[in-house]
Amino acid sequence: MKFSELFKRIVIIDYILIILFVILTGILGNLINPRQNIFVYICLGVFCLFIINKYLINNKKLIKEKNHENEDSCDCDHHEHNHKLSISDVIYLLPIVLVLFINGGKLSASTINNRINTNISVSKTNNSGSSNASQTYYGDNTSDFNADSSTGIDINVSDKNYVDDLDEISNNIDKYVGKTIKVKGFIYRKQDLSSNQFILSRLYMYCCVADTQLIGYLTNYDKVDTLGDDTWYEVTAKIEKAKVDGDTVPQLNIVNINQIDKPGEQYVY
């Protein structure tokens, strides 16, 4: 086997290892939306086929193998067997080098703050003028919200339903004003909010890290200064209406707030 062929095998095995590494360590969820996992598995399968193709199928006495002499004797240059390695081929190994640095796959706080600025108005990602469209999506059923009557909480927002719940509440504020909500998030203070407001936010990933955005609830709390940046809280609050840049958005008025540990899953999907 030519060295360049061997190099290709090594590269493919590298990529297989990278994919297995992120799957087995659970980092994959921090890198792409789980909805797309299937494509990664397909990719892994094809890479394995590449390897099997070279090692196993080759060994079977295939007709083509018998013809190898013929192949060598033909002088056209579409066969890539003579492909020589160049220095730029080091690029192929870049992913395996960089994967060593990803350290759990969680973006640092400063990068997150950098990205946040795209979303000047938090609820704007989900804000809309009419509620007609969303009605058809969500219906009229509030039992989706894990209501817990024993503790007086009407809406208990889980990670799984975070985006849907935020959409639903933002689009139908009137329906939810006065309801009690329990939700987790980290603190983001936006410059143009008033001094006792912040955004109880989450990172939302649609496809991969490149399109992550900050979404969250506008929150009102008179002791904002006591809360730490990049710290996670679980908030119990009453939903109210507020105006931001002329748009009506839901605002949480805090009843109870507890600091919690940073959750394992950084994103909501």
Next chain:
Amino acid sequence: MYLIQDISIMFISIILEAFPFVVIGVALSSIIKEFISDDTLQKIIPKNPILGSIVGVLLGLFIPSCDCAVIPITRRLIKKGVPLNAAISFMLASPIVNPVVIVATVYSFSVTSPIMIAYRIIFGVIIAIVVGLLMGLLNKNNKLIGEYYKDDNKDNNFKKHSHNKIFKLKLDNDNSKTIDKKSIFFKKCLERLKNILNNSEEEFFEIIKYLIVGALIAAIVQILVPKTIILGLNNIKPLEILVLMLFAYIISLCSTSDSFVAKTFIGQISNSSILAFLLLGPMIDLKNTLMLTKSFNKKFTAVLISLIFACIFIVALVIKF
């Protein structure tokens, strides 16, 4: 240190998102190579350039592919003798008319700005056809595509004294030795699978080097350049459109997810600029440019990108909504 970490995360994320689609792209390309003859493909595409481009766009509906997968397929179509204009129209339109992308766009804009969905699809198709035709005109006598055309000849050459023939002869011999037909059929399938895998792998290696470099640059820009820069320029419309186009070009988002990023701009920048962002991203971006220079040549790529930028810029300037 955290910078390296964040860039690595961004890079690996983009790679993991793009690799599967590149793999699907090269696999489709190899399957086309193995199963569809040049004649059949050339028969499907009408000789008339305008009709050819329209069929190219329609092919985009039937071979749904995102902007990573579309390049190997386009290469294959051109090598198979599909007219350049039809292939280019296919390449530009496919990531926009792709059903998955349309669903994502509808989901993003159905409430806030439904007209955006229509504009994205309509102008996406028109620009794909126009750029395809212009590229076809500029490529008279294969001036533009140059070396690549030689490559094409080589491919035809290869067809003429193809190993398949040798293979067939051998098969006939085997037949005379009364080997049962089942095992021959099995061997033939295995042979085809092997051809497809070999060819996929070869194309995969040709392309990903450029994808890796593109993803790395995109990751560095994403982490280091704060996005507030984009929002600072909203007084001068042409400049804003240009900046948004450049932004779409550099960040190299997948065409299925760019509408979700575009959605966050609503109300902050003009709708025309958002439309420019939505049109340019699927058609061309940094990681695709590097793949294109490998697949075609620098001159071809430069002309193509200039045409795309010019067309989208004009559309965004003229359309007011």
